[in-house]
Amino acid sequence: MNLALFDLDHTLIPIDSDHEWGEYLSRSGLVDALSFRQANDEWFAHYQAGTLDPVKYLEFAFGILSQFPREKLDQMHRDFMQEVIRPAVLQHARDLVKQHLDAGDLVAIVTATNQFVTAPIAELFEVEHLIAALPELDSGGNITGKLLGTPTYGPGKIVHTEAWLSRMGKTLADFERSYFYSDSQNDIPLLERVTDPIATNPNDKLKAHAIARGWPILNLFDGHAQ
Numbered sequence: 001m002n003l004a005l006f007d008l009d010h011t012l013i014p015i016d017s018d019h020e021w022g023e024y025l026s027r028s029g030l031v032d033a034l035s036f037r038q039a040n041d042e043w044f045a046h047y048q049a050g051t052l053d054p055v056k057y058l059e060f061a062f063g064i065l066s067q068f069p070r071e072k073l074d075q076m077h078r079d080f081m082q083e084v085i086r087p088a089v090l091q092h093a094r095d096l097v098k099q100h101l102d103a104g105d106l107v108a109i110v111t112a113t114n115q116f117v118t119a120p121i122a123e124l125f126e127v128e129h130l131i132a133a134l135p136e137l138d139s140g141g142n143i144t145g146k147l148l149g150t151p152t153y154g155p156g157k158i159v160h161t162e163a164w165l166s167r168m169g170k171t172l173a174d175f176e177r178s179y180f181y182s183d184s185q186n187d188i189p190l191l192e193r194v195t196d197p198i199a200t201n202p203n204d205k206l207k208a209h210a211i212a213r214g215w216p217i218l219n220l221f222d223g224h225a226q
Contacts, residue, residue, distance in 0.1 A: 003175040004100035005161065005190070006127075007182035008111040008118055011200045012093045014221050017085065017121060018061070018113040019044045024080045031064065047112075050186055050205070054112065054133075054151035061114060062135045066145035073116070073143070081120055089124060092220050097125050100179070110161055110180075110190070112153040116143065131160045157190045181218070185209060 009016040022040035026033040043060065046052040065073060100107050108129035109122045115132040122130040134148040152160045165171055172178055178194040180187070185205035191197035199210035200218045210217055 001175070002100075002103070002105045003172070003178040003194075004097075004105045004107045005178070005180040005194065006097065006107070006109050007180075007184065007187055007200075008109050008121065009113060010183040010203075011181055011220070012097065012109070012125065013085070013088050013121070014090065014201070015084070015088050016044065016047075016113075017117050020084050021080060021117050024076075024084055025064070028076070028079075030068075030076065036064075047186070048203070052153070054153035054156070055147060058114060058133050058147045058151055059145070062143055062147060063145045065116060065135065065143040070141045070143070077116070077120060081124070085121055085124065090221055094125065096181075096220065097127060101126065105179075106175075108161070108164065110152065110157050112151065112157070112186070129164070131157070131164055154186050155189045157187065158193060161190065181220075182206070191215075 006012055009018065019040060022036065025031045026037045026040070039060065043052065043057050046057075068076070097107065106129075107127050108131055109118065109125070109127050110131040111118050113132060115130065115134050118132045119130055131152055133152050136144045136146040136148050138144055150156050150159060162172070172193060175195075177196055179196040179198060180191050180194040181198045181200040182191060183199070183201045183206065184203055188206070188209060197215050198218050199206050199215050200220050202210055202217060207217065
């Protein structure tokens with residue numbers, strides 16, 4: 001068995017699910033559109049630049065989610081999946097994940113985006129294992145606004161991936177081949193730890209790093225590799 005890890009946003013889907021969730025909230029009139037969209041865009045710009053404070057961002061994101069009862073949140077997310085996510089999922093991405101699943105690889109999505117937003121997307125790709133930022137829940141399953149543990153961002157992806165493998169009695173070294181597909185320079189720490197790092201639809205910073213390191217570059221949404 002090999003290990004196949006996937007980032008999500010701009011890697012398996014050609015959008016940022018976290019940012020698009022914020023846009024969905026604004027369009028739907030569920031938050032104050034002007035102030036929320038400005039804040040959402042600022043956080044996204046920090047993420048793209050690699051200057052995001054993940055704890056502060058997640059507290060902001062979970063604070064918004066905590067304003068809604070869980071039943072309402074789940075209905076909102078079903079609408080979000082139909083309106084935004086399903087139309088964005090391309091067959092090339094489905095085929096790549098399926099290739100690893102069919103080979104019997106241990107597959108996981110490892111994303112900095114929170115579990116509430118990403119769990120249904122992982123299910124859409126038929127990926128059982130999701131490593132994502134966890135919101136604290138109250139006894140009724142409602143989101144309290146607090147982050148559980150540490151963010152799954154940058155080096156935090158290594159921490160969470162190793163903890164997940166450890167719970168199965170495994171380490172990265174137990175796999176003959178370990179793949180990680182990502183688009184962002186934020187994921188270089190984990191890309192450096194696997195046997196097969198694959199820069200997937202990479203931004204300029206990751207593309208330059210991949211070229212310097214001799215890593216393969218996969219333009220997944222164009223359906224071909226370089």
